[in-house]
Amino acid sequence: MKKILLLILFLISASSCANKQESRVVYRYIEKPVYIECQKPAIPEKPKAKDYQVLRIKFEEKYYYCVDVENAKILSENWLKYRNWCESINTILKNIK
Numbered sequence: 001m002k003k004i005l006l007l008i009l010f011l012i013s014a015s016s017c018a019n020k021q022e023s024r025v026v027y028r029y030i031e032k033p034v035y036i037e038c039q040k041p042a043i044p045e046k047p048k049a050k051d052y053q054v055l056r057i058k059f060e061e062k063y064y065y066c067v068d069v070e071n072a073k074i075l076s077e078n079w080l081k082y083r084n085w086c087e088s089i090n091t092i093l094k095n096i097k
Helices: 003-022 069-096
Strands: 057-058 062-066
Touching: none
Parallel strands: none
Antiparallel strands: 057 062
């Protein structure tokens, strides 16, 4: 009788251990990527240059280019517009970091 009682207790404890392993729940941590859209700065359009005239002069068997006062003002305005445009793009690129 003692042997049967011990056998029953052993079987119950063995079966309870086996059931715990089967019903064991495994949790897994899953990462989902989140995409963030970066705000792109507005880049100004390239300025349009005005046309100007340049004269080609031959002096002592060498060629030189000459610009009168009115065309020189247009040339300098074109250069200033282009330089300001380049500097604005440079400051935008520095601020992106």
